[in-house]
Amino acid sequence: MTRWLAIIPLVLLGCTSLNTRLPDTDVVAVQKEKITQEQAAFEEIDRLRARLDTVAHRVLSANADLCEKTAPDPGLKTQSLKSFPKELREGARRELGLGDKHLVVYVRPGSSADKAGLQKGDQIFGKDGVLSAPGKTLNWHLKEGVQIQKSRLGVKENINLEGDEACYYPALLRMSSAINAYANGKSIIVTAGMMNFVKSDDELAYIIGHELAHNTQSHIRKSVTNYVLSLGGTRYTRIFESEADYVGLYYMARAGFDPANVEDLWRRLALQSLRGIGRAKTHPAYPNRSVQIEATRAEIAAKTSAGEPLIPELKDE
Ligand SMILES: [Zn+2]
Structure with missing residues (x-):
């Protein structure tokens, strides 16, 4: 029994072994290439997100009067590490500085968020402290006129965040x-x-x-x-x-x-x-x-x- 178990892996190995001898790969070079590819992936995400948001904002705000469900759109997106699939999290931590907390990852040029000076990496606070997943909460806060704060490098500051009414x-x-x-x-x-x-x-x-x-x-x-x-x-x-x-x-x-x-x-x-x-x-x-x-x-x-x-x-x- 034991002998058979020892033989089986050898047989399998025989089936999957290669005919040619591949050049040795340098572990450091592979790691470097991984970072290069992840940087490219996050640049692509940035580009696609900006384009989607810019076009969507026009459609969603122009039709606010035909939508029953509307909310002010301040023009920002936040994410935490959990927003990304597992295989992208290491890159998200490195490239976007993300962790457990939601941070600003996108600000639409010319939007209220842009005018309020929000930048990538800022954290946003509302009525009850940190807005852990700001999307809906932030919109309701804006609707109710709650004072919003931003935090950058640990320094909190009141900001004037509004937004044009858009289909929510x-x-x-x-x-x-x-x-x-x-x-x-x-x-x-x-x-x-x-x-x-x-x-x-x-x-x-x-x-x-x-x-x-x-x-x-x-x-x-x-x-x-x-x-x-x-x-x-x-x-x-x-x-x-x-x-x-x-x-x-x-x-x-x-x-x-x-x-x-x-x-x-x-x-x-x-x-x-x-x-x-x-x-x-x-x-x-x-x-x-x-x-x-x-x-x-x-x-x-x-x-x-x-x-x-x-x-x-x-x-x-
Ligand atoms: Zn359809």
Whole structure:
């Protein structure tokens, strides 16, 4: 028995051993390269987050009057180590100085947070002390006019933080290479894969408008999570997708983005999921979507030239 156990690993080793002799790798060089790659990853996260926030802010603030759920948006994002998947935490600690506490990791240029002098690494305090996960709490504090403080290198200081009223469905970046975007009733989530797939801010604004519409039209409560792009699974509802396309186009147009070529996005997405061209059980097939978008754009253009407000048409009561 013991002899057999000793032999098995040798046999396995024989199967997996290489034919060639690889050059020795230097452990220090590998560690150095790891740091280089992590630095690049965090630069990429910074770039994608800034772009997503800039476009989303325009869409979310331009449509505040059509959203039931709004809050002041001061223009900052905070994160703690726990915001990152385990494999990125060592880099997040080194590159962003993150630990258990939420620190500012992003400030939108020109925003209230920017004007208040907030910087990366600052900590934010509200009514009850540290805002451990400031998103929602901070927004409520701002709504109630609570005095906000910042702490930098241990020095606390009152700051004047406000924000323009925006639909309260924050746009979050998900570090995934999958080309996807979805709404969960509370937020809008866009993957890094989708951020790199869109060819213009107009296309990104359309994605955000579409997901915002899923949230504002309560599609999530009415069904389950809705995805822009079906890559398997059947958790999609055709009429909700059509409505999100329709209302989403209004949302982007109201934010001053150009809906002229958004069908091109669907055509390119169709190439990622060829089955969507021909048939779709629950999602509108891509050709239907493209044609409906064209009709919606004509409707919006007619209202614009007539000087009418850009409000999606409601069903007759
Ligand atoms: Zn959708």
